[in-house]
Amino acid sequence: MTDVPLTQPRSTNPFSGLMSGTVGPVTVVVLAIIAIWYIAAVALNTPFQKDIYERAGQSDVAVSQMVTDTLFQERPVLPAPHQVIVEIWETTVEKKITSKRSLVYHTGITLSSTLMGFLIGTTLGILLAIGIVHSRVLDKSLMPWIISSQTIPILAIAPMIIVVLNAVGISGLLPKAMISTYLSFFPVTVGMVKGLRSPEVMHMDLMHTYSATRLQAFWKLRLPYAVPYLFTSMKIGMAASLVGAIVGELPTGAVAGLGARLLAGSYYGQTVQIWSALLMAAFLAGSLVALIGVLEKLTLKRMGMAQ
Amino acid sequence: MNALASAKDTEMVETTTSASPNRVIDIENLSLTFETNDGPVHALSDIDLKIEEGDFVSFIGPSGCGKTTLLRVIADLEKPTAGHISVNGVSPEEARLNRAYGYVFQAAALYPWRTIAKNVALPLEIMGLSAAEQRDRIARNMELVNLTGFEKKYPWQLSGGMQQRASIARALAVEPDLLLMDEPFGALDEIVRDHLNEQLLQLWAKTNKTVVFVTHSIPEAVFLSTKIVVLCPRPGRIYDVIESDLPRDRSLDIRETPEFLKIAHRVREGLKAGHSYED
Numbered sequence: 001m002t003d004v005p006l007t008q009p010r011s012t013n014p015f016s017g018l019m020s021g022t023v024g025p026v027t028v029v030v031l032a033i034i035a036i037w038y039i040a041a042v043a044l045n046t047p048f049q050k051d052i053y054e055r056a057g058q059s060d061v062a063v064s065q066m067v068t069d070t071l072f073q074e075r076p077v078l079p080a081p082h083q084v085i086v087e088i089w090e091t092t093v094e095k096k097i098t099s100k101r102s103l104v105y106h107t108g109i110t111l112s113s114t115l116m117g118f119l120i121g122t123t124l125g126i127l128l129a130i131g132i133v134h135s136r137v138l139d140k141s142l143m144p145w146i147i148s149s150q151t152i153p154i155l156a157i158a159p160m161i162i163v164v165l166n167a168v169g170i171s172g173l174l175p176k177a178m179i180s181t182y183l184s185f186f187p188v189t190v191g192m193v194k195g196l197r198s199p200e201v202m203h204m205d206l207m208h209t210y211s212a213t214r215l216q217a218f219w220k221l222r223l224p225y226a227v228p229y230l231f232t233s234m235k236i237g238m239a240a241s242l243v244g245a246i247v248g249e250l251p252t253g254a255v256a257g258l259g260a261r262l263l264a265g266s267y268y269g270q271t272v273q274i275w276s277a278l279l280m281a282a283f284l285a286g287s288l289v290a291l292i293g294v295l296e297k298l299t300l301k302r303m304g305m306a307q
Numbered sequence: 308m309n310a311l312a313s314a315k316d317t318e319m320v321e322t323t324t325s326a327s328p329n330r331v332i333d334i335e336n337l338s339l340t341f342e343t344n345d346g347p348v349h350a351l352s353d354i355d356l357k358i359e360e361g362d363f364v365s366f367i368g369p370s371g372c373g374k375t376t377l378l379r380v381i382a383d384l385e386k387p388t389a390g391h392i393s394v395n396g397v398s399p400e401e402a403r404l405n406r407a408y409g410y411v412f413q414a415a416a417l418y419p420w421r422t423i424a425k426n427v428a429l430p431l432e433i434m435g436l437s438a439a440e441q442r443d444r445i446a447r448n449m450e451l452v453n454l455t456g457f458e459k460k461y462p463w464q465l466s467g468g469m470q471q472r473a474s475i476a477r478a479l480a481v482e483p484d485l486l487l488m489d490e491p492f493g494a495l496d497e498i499v500r501d502h503l504n505e506q507l508l509q510l511w512a513k514t515n516k517t518v519v520f521v522t523h524s525i526p527e528a529v530f531l532s533t534k535i536v537v538l539c540p541r542p543g544r545i546y547d548v549i550e551s552d553l554p555r556d557r558s559l560d561i562r563e564t565p566e567f568l569k570i571a572h573r574v575r576e577g578l579k580a581g582h583s584y585e586d
Contacts, residue, residue, distance in 0.1 A: 202416040205384055209410040210433045210481075211403055220429065224420045303420040304461040 037081050044077040045070035079272045087276040100256070107280055109257040110245050113173050114288070117180020118241040122234060124181065125188025132189070133196040133222070134214065150186050154179065154244065159251040176257075180244035184237035191233025195226025227303065231296035238288045246281060258284075330396070331485055331517045332358035332381060337390030339376060349542030350376045354390070356536065356545065360484070363511055363518045365528035366536050367574060368581070373543025374521045375489055381519065382410050382487050394485070406434065408485040409478030413493055415470035417462040417477075424449065424458035427477045434481070448476040451510060468499040472506075479514070486518045492527070504530055505559055512556065525578075526562060529553075529571045537574055539581025547577040 049070045053061050061069075071080040079087075091103035099105060128146065131138045158179050165175040199221050207217040249259025258277050265274035300306035339351040351373045358364050366374035379385040380392060383399035394402035402408065409430075417426045424445050431441045449455050452472040462470055471491055478486060492500040504527060511518055522528050528535050533555065537547040551570055553561060561567050 200416070202412050202414060203418070206410070206412070206416055207433075208384060209382055209403065209408070210430045211406065212433045216433050220432070221418070224418070227420075304422065305420050 034081055037078075038071070041076065041078045041080045042067055042070050045073055048073065048077065075269045076271055079275050083272050084275045084279060087272045088279065091276065103261070103276065103280055106256055106258055106261045106277070107284060110242070110249065110259065110281070111284065113176040113248065113257070114180055114238075114242045114245040114284075116173060117177035117182075117244055118184050118238055120177060121181040121184030121237055121241060122188050125185040125233070125237065126192055126230070128185065128189045129192030129196055129226075130218075132193050134218075146186065146189055149182070154183060154247050155251070157182070158244075158247050162248065162251065176245055176248035179248035180241040183244040184241040187233040187236040187240060188230070191229045191236075192226055195229025196222045198229065199225045224303065227299065228296075228305070231292060231299070235289045235292050238292055239285050242281065242285045242288065329359045330357060331360050331362070331394070332356065332519070333391075333393045333396075335391045337380065337387045337392055339373075339380060339385060339387045339389075351380070351387070352542035352544045354545055356548070358517060358519065358534070360517055361515055362534055363520065363532050364534045364536060365520045365522055365532040366538060367522055367525065367528045368538035368543075368546075368578065369523065369540060371543070372538040372540040372581075374523075374538050376543065377538070378487055378489050378519060378521050382408060406430075406481050407483055408487050409481045409483045411471075411475055411478045411486070411488040411491045413490045415462070415467075415474040417470055417473060419462055422459050422461055423454065423465065423473050426462070426473060427480050430477060430481050444480045444482070448480045449473075451479060451513070452476045453506070466499075468495050468503060471495065471503065475507075475510075479510075484516055486516050488518065488520045490521050490523070493522070500524075500527070501559055507531065508557065525571050525574050529567055529574060530557070530559070530562060535570070535574055537577035537581065539578070546581040547573070549573055549577075 046066070049066055052069075053059070053066075070076070072083070073079075076083070088103060091101060095102035095104075097104050097108075128142065132142060133139075161178050161182070162175045165171070165178065196218075203221055203225075204217070207221055212220070245257070246259040246262070249257040250263055258281050261277040262274055265271065265277065297306065334354050334356040337351060337354040338349070341348040341350055354377065366377060368374050376385055380387050381394055381399060383403040392399060395405070395407045397405070417423070418429065421429065427445045427448060428441050431444055436444070445458070446455075449458060452475050454469065454472055454476060457465065457469065457473075462473070465473065471494075475488075475491070492503050495503065507518075508531060518531075520528075520531060522531075529551065533551050535547075535549040535551060536545055537549070538544065539546045549570060553566060553570070
């Protein structure tokens with residue numbers, strides 16, 4: 001028997017530490033996306049760059065020069081990541097929040113209608129689910145409409161909602177929020193119906209043996225049972241709500257909000273502005289969903305359902 | 308038959324809340340047929356059964372013999388399609404509304420978001436008892452099942468046997484005279500089951516409740532019961548009713564005695580005979 005050390009020295013492979021845990025893989029994925037983005041930017045911007053050279057009468061431009069130039073165009077087909085990052089930096093940190101050119105200002109506008117729509121949508125979704133679970137008639141009569149409401153393209157119905165609400169004198173935040181509501185109540189309704197119906201037969205029987213009223217069964221059994229379902233559908237609802245708010249800003253010629261930013265960018269061919277607004281929207285959605293995730297964890301822990 | 312009916316009538320007239328002081332459950336000609344797509348299923352057929360106060364009655368039989376269904380009829384979880392049943396002299400529905408019984412299911416069925424104490428409190432909250440009364444009953448019944456000290460634990464922090472004990476405490480907290488138990492220890496291993504059987508007998512002696520107990524274990528049925536009802540399937544019916552002459556005060560050692568084995572033998576024969584036409 002030779003003395004073999006029971007624990008091998010850990011890092012024979014210098015990269016073994018990198019891929020263990022989550023930091024390594026996440027970094028690799030991010031770097032891969034950025035790399036693909038740069039390659040795509042070069043490829044997509046090259047034809048226009050060649051045009052420029054041709055018009056300027058320049059021939060025999062070195063490849064390295066051309067690659068560099070494709071990444072610094074003013075209105076590229078696909079802006080390079082660093083262009084977008086610079087644009088975001090300039091429009092968030094270097095602009096006053098009250099400025100019309102501040103991305104934070106526009107994000108705030110969209111956020112407020114997203115949150116308003118989300119709150120109305122979630123409330124509506126929960127109320128619909130409660131009705132549907134407790135009444136066969138409501139189930140049969142409402143559910144088909146609820147489902148078909150989501151088959152209509154939101155882009156088609158958004159202008160209608162804005163126009164109709166404007167006609168009855170409602171303008172400002174609410175019409176946009178209604179579009180968010182329209183998108184976000186659906187996942188909450190479906191999730192809550194599922195959640196409120198999910199208690200095991202035995203748990204329902206138990207309530208029956210106690211001669212509990214439907215209201216008692218709802219508060220003490222159905223509702224707590226549905227809480228995890230509610231959070232899951234709220235995450236989907238939140239993302240949908242943000243999409244709704246942005247879409248709501250598009251057809252109305254809104255002057256403020258991420259949607260307005262996208263629209264203005266496309267009018268003037270400001271692709272860098274479009275992409276920075278898109279990234280901001282993605283970041284916003286991610287943060288909001290993560291926030292609900294934190295709330296979910298805290299709530300379930302408080303309820304004793306998570307360890 | 309006439310005499311029987313009139314005797315029953317006078318019972319019903321005599322007392323409004325509980326019929327004869329001793330008769331807890333009275334079942335006559337009871338049948339239950341489920342209508343399914345494959346035609347009617349006779350879950351229970353022509354059941355006659357009387358259960359007296361203080362009895363420990365076991366329903367034993369193979370799967371599909373209707374033992375659980377019969378218990379559920381008593382608990383008003385199923386409605387019979389024919390025949391008569393009274394619980395505490397009234398219909399099962401009224402008995403349920405009077406909270407005459409506590410029901411223990413096959414699984415503990417504790418609510419995962421409630422602590423053990425809060426689970427025991429569940430029926431008390433529904434009954435609308437005062438906070439002081441709730442506290443009192445929780446403490447008393449947790450002690451009765453030897454779970455004092457686990458009030459603040461969540462169900463997942465307890466073993467299966469402890470969870471089932473908590474569910475028994477929950478059923479007892481209603482303070483019913485009648486305890487209905489549907490294979491409560493079926494999912495537990497034999498050592499835990501023996502232990503809980505012994506505890507259940509002590510509990511029964513202490514509280515003097517009437518217990519109806521569904522099981523498919525012969526030793527369990529014989530060990531626990533004063534009366535064993537052997538059921539057989541298709542259609543679900545009573546094959547044999549065995550009055551046990553074992554002393555009420557018994558320990559696990561009794562399972563080695565000839566008297567015990569004699570009763571166990573009769574139960575086994577009943578189960579075999581009830582099954583024999585099949586295979």
